[in-house]
Each structure stands twice: as structure tokens, then as C-alpha cells.
Amino acid sequence: MTHIEEALQKLQRAQRPGAASAAQPRLATPTAKEPSYGGNRLVVDTAQLRANGLLAPDREERRLAEQYRTIKRPLLTNAAQAVELPIPNANLVAVVSALPGEGKTFTCLNLCLSIARERDWSVVLVDADCSKPHLTRMFSAEDRPGLIDLLKDPGRTFVSLVMPTDVPGFSLLPAGSHDHHALELLASRRMDELCAELAARPGRMVVFDSSPLLLTTEAVVLASKVGQVVFVVKANQTPQDAVKAALEKIDHTKAIGCVLNQSWGTPATADGYGYYGYGGASDAAATRAEVPGPQ
Numbered sequence: 001m002t003h004i005e006e007a008l009q010k011l012q013r014a015q016r017p018g019a020a021s022a023a024q025p026r027l028a029t030p031t032a033k034e035p036s037y038g039g040n041r042l043v044v045d046t047a048q049l050r051a052n053g054l055l056a057p058d059r060e061e062r063r064l065a066e067q068y069r070t071i072k073r074p075l076l077t078n079a080a081q082a083v084e085l086p087i088p089n090a091n092l093v094a095v096v097s098a099l100p101g102e103g104k105t106f107t108c109l110n111l112c113l114s115i116a117r118e119r120d121w122s123v124v125l126v127d128a129d130c131s132k133p134h135l136t137r138m139f140s141a142e143d144r145p146g147l148i149d150l151l152k153d154p155g156r157t158f159v160s161l162v163m164p165t166d167v168p169g170f171s172l173l174p175a176g177s178h179d180h181h182a183l184e185l186l187a188s189r190r191m192d193e194l195c196a197e198l199a200a201r202p203g204r205m206v207v208f209d210s211s212p213l214l215l216t217t218e219a220v221v222l223a224s225k226v227g228q229v230v231f232v233v234k235a236n237q238t239p240q241d242a243v244k245a246a247l248e249k250i251d252h253t254k255a256i257g258c259v260l261n262q263s264w265g266t267p268a269t270a271d272g273y274g275y276y277g278y279g280g281a282s283d284a285a286a287t288r289a290e291v292p293g294p295q
Contacts, residue, residue, distance in 0.1 A: 037171055039163030042139050044170070054109050054138070068114035071259060075111075075228055076121060078255050079205060087255055089199040089227035094128075094208045096219055098246035102234040103261035105134050108209040111230070115205050116169035124162055126173040128208040128222055130182035133175035135209050139163075146176030150194065151185040158194065186221045195225050213246040220249045228255040235262045 049055045056064040079091040095111070097104040108125060115123040126147055127135040136142055141163060150156050150173075164171045179185065198206050208226065210219040223229050229250055233243055250256060 036159070037162035037164045038160035039144065039171075039173075040141075042141070042163050042165045042172060044165050044167050049109070049138070052138070054106055056110075064110065065114065068110050071230070071257070072111060072114050072118075074255075074257065075205070075230070076115070076118070078228055080202075087227045089195055089225070090255070091202075091204060092195055092199055092206050092208070092226035093228045093230060094210050094219075094223045094226045095230045095232060096210045096223060096246070096250075097212050097232040097234075098214050098238055098242040099212050100215065102212075102232050102238055104212075104232045105129075105138075105209055107230065107232050107259055107261065108135070108207055112170055112205075112207050113167065115207075116167055118169070121203055121205055122169040122171070123205040123207060124171045124173055126206060126208045127175040128186070128218070129211045130175055130179070130186075130218060131211060131216065135172070136174040139172055139174070141172065141174040144174050144176075146174035148176035148179050148182060148185060150176065151188060151190050152177075152179065154190065158197065183216075183218050183221060186218055186225070191225060199227070213249050214242060223250050223254065226254070229257070231256060231258045232261050233258060235260050237262075 046055060050057065055061075075093055078087050081087075081090065095104055095108045112123045112125045115121055125135065127133045128147055129135070130148060133142075136144075136146065144163065145156065145161050150158060150161055158173070161176075162171045162173050185191065198204070208222055210222050213219045213223070231243075231247065231250070247256075
């Protein structure tokens with residue numbers, strides 16, 4: 001049985017009556033909406049983002065917002081430890097895909113903007129696609145230090161490099177300087193220490209935009225460091241074999257969700273996939289959603 005089939009079966013089991021634990025969930029205590037970050041302040045130009053296809057057109061904005069509410073809810077539930085078995089590093093989320101062009105960056109941005117609307121959560125979007133830092137370029141932050149610089153220099157701090165935006169609760173950590181040893185930096189003890197530091201602060205989600213799983217080893221390493229993985233699949237385009245091969249690379253002790261992107265019909269497709277749900281460690285937090293939209 002493939003991992004995607006296992007995940008779907010777990011989704012179906014979790015949706016049956018009585019599947020969730022009757023035990024009272026243990027909630028983390030939220031902290032202040034957002035800490036004081038030291039990076040330059042960014043302006044989120046929604047008109048430009050929409051022109052670049054990274055935000056939904058006006059006519060689809062409300063529908064897409066509702067879809068991302070559905071997608072974020074199990075992520076926040078897991079991060080608040082409102083599940084039977086708490087998930088380590090659950091407030092750290094990697095957004096991945098099998099191949100390029102599946103809407104991973106679109107998903108990252110819209111997911112983060114949705115999380116930022118929460119009263120008790122803030123979110124930092126981290127550009128961890130070190131070979132093609134699209135988010136960094138999109139926010140014109142190419143000359144700013146970021147993730148790679150933070151991992152190379154123990155004297156730098158996360159808080160000092162994160163760039164706040166004019167959207168309350170939403171901040172960005174750019175990719176930083178180019179380095180041919182990005183894989184080794186992501187796999188380093190310094191990265192483990194950073195993840196432990198970020199996981200220790202309740203009320204803050206950290207979302208990593210990753211490179212494609214089937215093209216780089218960096219994505220596999222990054223997925224091993226976080227507690228939750230959002231796997232983006234482009235409807236009617238991503239080959240099922242590519243989906244299966246990519247899912248095989250993810251540690252299935254993680255909470256893994258699948259997002260069907262650019263879907264305008266029902267969740268079921270001719271290729272046999274088309275659902276959003278959690279497998280792995282988060283059976284009690286299953287849901288489903290489609291993501292229509294331009295990306």
C-alpha cells in the first residue's frame with residue numbers, strides 16, 4: 001500500500017463518528033500577537049501580488065479565503081496541541097510539492113495571510129527555497145540577510161533578521177545569501193537549535209516555502225525538521241507516480257496534509273487522488289478541501 005493510500009485511509013477513519021479522542025485537548029497558551037522583529041519593514045502590495053498570480057482575482061477572493069480557513073484549521077489545532085498525542089515542532093510547517101509549478105508559493109502566501117487574521121496567532125513565512133528564492137525576490141529582499149546567513153553565523157538571531165510587514169501578524173524571513181552548501185546548513189545542528197527555539201514560542205506559526213521534493217535534497221531535509229508538512233498537488237497535471245515518489249521521501253511520523261491546487265470540480269479525479277487530509281501523527285485532525293485559483 002502506498003503512503004498516499006495510507007493517508008487517505010486514515011482520513012476516512014478520522015471522519016467516522018467517534019474517531020476523535022474523547023479526552024479533553026491540552027491547549028498551548030497563546031502569547032502576544034507578534035514579537036518585535038528587527039528587519040526592515042515590508043509593504044505587502046496586494047495589487048502587484050494579484051497581478052503576478054499570487055493572490056486570487058477579486059471575484060474568487062471570498063471563495064479562496066474560505067478554502068484557506070479550512071486548510072489552516074488542522075494546522076493550528078495541531079500547533080495548539082489540541083490533539084491526543086502532541087506533535088513535536090507542530091508550529092513549524094513545511095509547504096512542499098513533488099515538482100515545480102504546482103502552486104507551492106501561492107499556497108504559502110495565502111496560508112500565511114489567512115493565519116495572520118487569527119486573533120491569537122502570528123506567522124513568519126520563511127523562504128527556504130535556497131536555489132530559487134522566489135518569495136525573496138517577490139518582496140524585493142534579495143539584498144537582506146536571511147535563513148542562510150542565520151545558519152552560517154551563530155551571532156545572528158532569528159528575531160533580528162525577520163522583516164515585519166504592514167499586515168499585522170505577518171512577517172517574512174528571506175532566503176539570505178546564496179551558498180553552495182545550503183543542504184549541509186539545513187542539515188546542521190545549528191538548524192536543529194533554530195527549530196527548537198522557534199518551536200518553543202506558543203502563538204507563532206513558522207511556514208517554510210521549500211524547494212520541490214523530487215528535484216533537491218534540501219526539501220527532504222527541511223521536511224524532517226518540522227512537525228507538519230503541507231503537500232501541494234496540481235489538479236490534472238501532477239503525475240500520480242510523482243506524488244507517490246515524493247510522499248515516500250517524507251517521514252510519516254509527521255503530520256502530512258495534501259492540498260489539491262487549481263481544482264474546480266469534485267475532490268475525486270481520474271488519477272485517484274484529490275483530497276486534503278492528514279495522515280501520520282495527526283489522525284484526529286483530518287479535514288478536506290480543494291484550492292481553486294490561478295496557481
